[in-house]
Amino acid sequence: MDINQILKGKTIPLGVIIIVITYLSGGLSTSILPFVFFTGILIGFIKNNDKIEALIAGLIAAFIGSVITTIINVGFMYVLYGSAYVTYLLTNSLYLIILYIIVGAIGGIIGYYVSEEIKN
Numbered sequence: 001m002d003i004n005q006i007l008k009g010k011t012i013p014l015g016v017i018i019i020v021i022t023y024l025s026g027g028l029s030t031s032i033l034p035f036v037f038f039t040g041i042l043i044g045f046i047k048n049n050d051k052i053e054a055l056i057a058g059l060i061a062a063f064i065g066s067v068i069t070t071i072i073n074v075g076f077m078y079v080l081y082g083s084a085y086v087t088y089l090l091t092n093s094l095y096l097i098i099l100y101i102i103v104g105a106i107g108g109i110i111g112y113y114v115s116e117e118i119k120n
Helices: 003-007 011-026 033-046 051-081 083-119
Strands: none
Touching (some): 033 083
8 A cells, every 4th residue: 555546546535625615515404424334436447456445545535525624614603603603613523523434434435336347
């Protein structure tokens, strides 16, 4: 496994853009969990050379996308509700970021296996 091979190409930035755009188009009240999962599947489908490569690519895209959406969400909530709600949101967001990373990695593995099944 070579980290340069994983980061090569436009797969991870494409995954991050998909996560952020679906979050913004879905509104603040929606969860990005299904978007992260399907984006992980898409990334695993594209990065189908190795299981570990698909897993790490899905993990990296899910991490970056969830951090960006959390920052956007904290910004909106600070403007709408003030700092008292933001402290609660930041505490809760740490658990959600970990969940999104796990789901993105699982999506990457599933996308790899879907790609392998289509090849055979």
